[in-house]
Every structure is written in structure tokens, then in C-alpha cells.
Amino acid sequence: MTAPFAATQPEGLAAAAPIEKRPLERYVAPAKPSLVGLSRVVLADMLGAVGVPERQRRMRVQQIWHWLYGRGAQTFDDMTTLSKELRAELAQRFTLARPGIVAEQVSLDGTRKWLIRLPGEIESRPHEVECVYIPETDRGTLCVSSQVGCTLNCSFCHTGTQRLVRNLTPGEIVGQVVLARDRLGDWAAPTLRSSASGEGTKGGGGGNADKRLISNVVMMGMGEPLYNFEAVRDGLNVVADGDGLSISKRRITLSTSGVVPNMVRAGEEIGVMLAVSLHAVTDELRNELVPLNRKYPLRDLLAACRNYPGLSNARRITFEYVMLKGVNDSLADARALVRLIKGIPAKINLIPFNPWPGSKYECSEWEQIGKFSAIVFNAGYASPVRTPRGRDILAACGQLKSATEKLSARERLALRAMALTD
Ligand code: SAH
Ligand code: SF4
Numbered sequence: 001m002t003a004p005f006a007a008t009q010p011e012g013l014a015a016a017a018p019i020e021k022r023p024l025e026r027y028v029a030p031a032k033p034s035l036v037g038l039s040r041v042v043l044a045d046m047l048g049a050v051g052v053p054e055r056q057r058r059m060r061v062q063q064i065w066h067w068l069y070g071r072g073a074q075t076f077d078d079m080t081t082l083s084k085e086l087r088a089e090l091a092q093r094f095t096l097a098r099p100g101i102v103a104e105q106v107s108l109d110g111t112r113k114w115l116i117r118l119p120g121e122i123e124s125r126p127h128e129v130e131c132v133y134i135p136e137t138d139r140g141t142l143c144v145s146s147q148v149g150c151t152l153n154c155s156f157c158h159t160g161t162q163r164l165v166r167n168l169t170p171g172e173i174v175g176q177v178v179l180a181r182d183r184l185g186d187w188a189a190p191t192l193r194s195s196a197s198g199e200g201t202k203g204g205g206g207g208n209a210d211k212r213l214i215s216n217v218v219m220m221g222m223g224e225p226l227y228n229f230e231a232v233r234d235g236l237n238v239v240a241d242g243d244g245l246s247i248s249k250r251r252i253t254l255s256t257s258g259v260v261p262n263m264v265r266a267g268e269e270i271g272v273m274l275a276v277s278l279h280a281v282t283d284e285l286r287n288e289l290v291p292l293n294r295k296y297p298l299r300d301l302l303a304a305c306r307n308y309p310g311l312s313n314a315r316r317i318t319f320e321y322v323m324l325k326g327v328n329d330s331l332a333d334a335r336a337l338v339r340l341i342k343g344i345p346a347k348i349n350l351i352p353f354n355p356w357p358g359s360k361y362e363c364s365e366w367e368q369i370g371k372f373s374a375i376v377f378n379a380g381y382a383s384p385v386r387t388p389r390g391r392d393i394l395a396a397c398g399q400l401k402s403a404t405e406k407l408s409a410r411e412r413l414a415l416r417a418m419a420l421t422d
Contacts, residue, residue, distance in 0.1 A: 019291050019292055020152060021149070021151055021163065021164040024163060025166045027166055030119050032093065032094060033171075034097040034171055034175070035096060036068060036098060036171050037169070037172065037174030037178070037235060037238055039238060040065070043065075044057040044058065044061050046093075046094065047061065050089050063079065065241075065243050067081075068178070069243070070243075075091075075096065098178050098182065099129075099175045101115070101116060101183070102128065104183065105393040107390040108392055109390060110135045111393065112133045112390075113131070113393050113394075114183070115128055115130055116129050116131055116145075116176065118168070118172055120148075120166065129223075130221060131143065131145060131179070131180060131221060133213075135213070139215045140214050141215075141216040142176070142214045142216070143221045144220075145221030146224070146231070147164060147222060147223025147224065147228055148165035148168070149164040150162060150164060150223050150224055152224050152227075154257060155288060155289055155291075156322055156353060159222045161358075167227075167231055168235075169231055170234035171235075172231075173231060173239075174238045174239060174244075178245070181213075181214060181245075184213045186212055214247070215247070215251060216253075217239055217251065217252045218253045219232060219252075220253070220255045224256065225256060226254075232254070232270070237270070249271050249272045252273065253272060255275040255277060256277065257290050258276060258290065263305070264308070267309030267311075268309050271310065274317050275317070276320065277320045277322075278301075278321055278337075279322050280328050282298075282336075285327070298340070302340065302341070305341075305344050305346075312345060317345065318346070318347050318348070319341060319346055319349070320351055321337065321351065323350055323353055323364035323368075325368075329368050331371060334371075334372045334375035337376065338375065347384070348376050348381050348383045349383075349384060350369055350376075350384070352385065369385055370385075373385055
């Protein structure tokens with residue numbers, strides 16, 4: 001993997017804003033760690049540490065996963081298929097804690113946004129992220145965060161104005177799904193077989209995704225998931241596992257602003273659906289909107305898309321394109337977009353720009369979005385216009401930003417100076 005925080009400044013661009021921010025903090029595990037979200041291997045090691053003999057560990061992991069992800073157990077006492085002694089031992093050393101909820105907001109359209117507190121504190125402000133549930137007629141989508149803040153500085157994104165505090169752990173990524181299931185009452189009812197044996201039935205973790213409130217997961221919350229690769233990979237593998245949360249990989253979408261070296265890895269090691277935040281059809285404009293383009297320009301990004309493992313008409317890449325009035329929304333842009341992605345099995349999500357306090361852009365006119373969409377559609381690509389959801393509670397794409405992490409202009413300048421001199 002290319003070190004994400006190395007060489008932030010291509011030659012000749014010394015005066016430009018930094019492309020990537022460095023994390024200000026590292027995760028410090030609490031004295032009593034939570035078992036939520038650990039891979040089977042790590043959980044087995046934890047069990048080994050409390051004296052569970054090696055030959056039993058696989059079965060115990062299976063039982064604990066069943067209680068955690070099949071039934072939503074919140075205490076070790078709920079895990080009735082484990083002996084009382086083991087439950088007591090586990091409770092002494094570990095917890096089943098989910099990330100804490102600081103606030104829950106419900107939009108007029110039913111979208112819910114949770115402000116989530118994670119272990120850690122910076123300048124006496126807690127580490128926080130946001131997580132959003134979007135109910136639709138045929139699905140319910142949970143938008144999950146991968147970082148406190150974001151590595152990058154896209155000029156139209158609220159999260160981009162935030163400092164990068166730290167990466168989330170796999171447990172904190174899985175924890176958002178577990179917590180949302182708790183809040184929505186979205187756990188499967190016990191079945192005779194599972195309550196009698198304690199064994200997770202195949203797919204028992206999430207049950208039939210169609211019948212669940214949370215049927216889909218998108219890594220489109222705060223942060224750039226491919227700059228927190230290992231944690232996102234390990235967390236999503238628990239979310240997708242048939243004995244874990246059992247949300248199939250076809251129903252999980254990872255959105256990246258274009259971290260080219262990690263795109264192939266994402267296909268090979270995670271295997272979920274890929275969304276790419278394109279937003280512009282020339283390097284000149286994309287350099288401004290998505291500064292990471294200065295490091296990985298369009299040519300490299302599109303080559304990585306063409307090489308995405310498993311790409312086919314049934315597994316298309318979604319190109320996201322935010323509609324910014326007078327910036328990237330001309331009909332010439334639409335035609336150039338079609339030429340640019342020629343040959344890539346794709347659909348294009350047109351996202352009306354969601355404004356946030358202090359943003360310098362406006363959303364394109366609806367009529368213009370319609371004409372843009374028609375050009376893309378007539379070229380043979382699905383081009384849905386994403387209805388903004390939860391705008392009244394700042395839950396829509398790019399509006400997420402935990403209140404505690406707002407930066408004053410002076411702080412931002414200081415940070416920029418710091419990053420440039422690092
Ligand atoms: N960091 C990743 C995923 C999180 S952002 C990425 O950039 O892809 C999820 C999507 O919301 C991205 O396509 C992003 O470009 C888009 N977005 C960001 N700010 C937005 C805004 N203000 N209005 C509409 N979409 C926005
Ligand atoms: Fe980060 Fe994505 Fe926002 Fe860009 S659009 S700043 S990569 S969250």
C-alpha cells in the first residue's frame with residue numbers, strides 16, 4: 001500500500017493547499033475493550049487471553065457472533081449458551097459496548113441522524129462522527145463514517161473543512177451498524193433452532209436483508225474509507241459475513257474520492273460495490289473540487305476503474321457527480337462525461353449539491369440537472385438524480401460534520417501551515 005500520508009505535495013505546487021491531512025491522534029483502546037466488530041481471528045485471540053482452550057475457540061467465537069450479530073445481545077448474561085463462568089470471566093475483561101449516542105435527530109422525511117461519541121478526546125472535545133439512516137420504499141440504507149474528520153479537503157464538502165482527528169477502528173465501523181439496529185429495533189426474532197442451540201444459522205446474523213430496516217450500507221459518511229483501508233476492510237467483512245451482520249457485499253457500497261493505489265485492493269480484499277466521486281471531467285476543475293486529483297489525476301483514476309476486480313454489467317461502478325451551478329453542470333460537461341467513461345460498466349448518480357453554512361457553491365437549477373441527466377441517459381447510462389434526504393437536519397451527502405470539530409478560520413490556517421511544514 002502506498003503510505004497515505006507521504007509526499008503530500010507534488011513538485012511545483014508548493015503554494016497550493018495540502019492534498020492530505022495527517023491524523024492528529026491515534027486510537028487508544030479503553031482499558032476494557034468491546035468485543036463488538038472484532039474479526040473471528042482477533043476475537044479468538046481475546047478468548048485465548050481469558051483461558052479458553054484453543055480447541056474450543058472456534059465454537060465460542062461462533063456462539064458469541066450469533067448473540068452479537070444475530071440477536072443484538074447487549075450483555076454477556078444474554079449469551080445463555082455460554083457457561084456462567086465464561087460469561088463472568090468475559091464481563092470482567094471486556095464489554096459489548098457500542099459507540100455512544102450524543103444526539104438523535106429525525107428529519108421530516110424519516111431520515112435519522114445520530115451524532116456518535118467514540119473513545120478519545122482532543123483539546124477537551126470528544127471524538128465524534130455521524131451516521132445516517134435513510135428509509136426508502138424498497139430499502140433502508142445506513143450511511144457509515146470511516147474517519148473522525150477527513151484526510152482530504154474537497155472544496156464543496158462540509159466534512160472536508162474538518163480536521164482529521166483519527167481513523168475509526170473496525171469495531172467502531174461495525175458498531176455503527178449494530179447501534180443503528182439497536183435504535184431501530186432491527187434485530188431478528190429468535191428462531192427455535194437458534195435459541196435452542198445457540199448456533200448462528202447461515203445468514204442468521206442479518207436474516208433476510210429484504211425484510212430488514214437496514215438492508216444496505218454505504219461508506220459515504222465522514223471520511224475517506226480508502227485512507228483507513230485495513231479497518232474498513234476488516235469491519236466490512238464482519239458486516240457482510242453470513243454469520244455476522246449478513247448484509248451482502250452487493251448491498252454494500254464503498255465511495256472513494258479516488259485513492260487509486262487502494263482501489264484494486266478494495267476489489268480484491270473487500271469485494272463490495274464501488275462508487276467513485278468524479279464530479280469533474282477535466283483535471284483543471286477536478287484539481288480544484290477534489291484536490292486529491294493533483295496526486296491521482298483522471299487518467300489514472302479511470303484506469304483504476306477499468307481494472308476494478310469483478311467489474312461487469314451486473315457489477316457496475318457508480319460515478320458520483322455533484323451538481324454545482326455554473327461550475328460543472330454545462331451540457332458540454334455532460335457530453336464530456338459520457339466520452340470519459342466510455343467502455344466502463346457504470347451508472348451515474350447526479351447529486352444535487354447540499355449547501356452548508358459557509359459553502360461557496362450553489363446547487364444547479366433543477367431544469368439543468370434534468371437536461372444533464374437526459375444526455376447521460378441517452379448515452380446508455382442509468383443517471384438517477386439522488387433526491388436529497390434529511391436536508392433539514394444536515395444529514396445529506398457532504399453536510400456531515402460533528403459540531404465539536406468546527407474550525408475557526410485561524411485554526412484552519414494554522415493547520416494548513418502545519419501540514420505544509422511537516
Ligand atoms: N470520502 C468519500 C465518501 C464520503 S462523501 C468520497 O468522497 O467519496 C460521500 C459523497 O458525498 C461523495 O460523492 C461526495 O463527493 C459527496 N458530497 C460531499 N459533499 C457534498 C455536498 N455538499 N453536496 C452533495 N454531495 C456531496
Ligand atoms: Fe472527504 Fe469525501 Fe468530503 Fe472529499 S467528499 S472531503 S473525500 S468526505
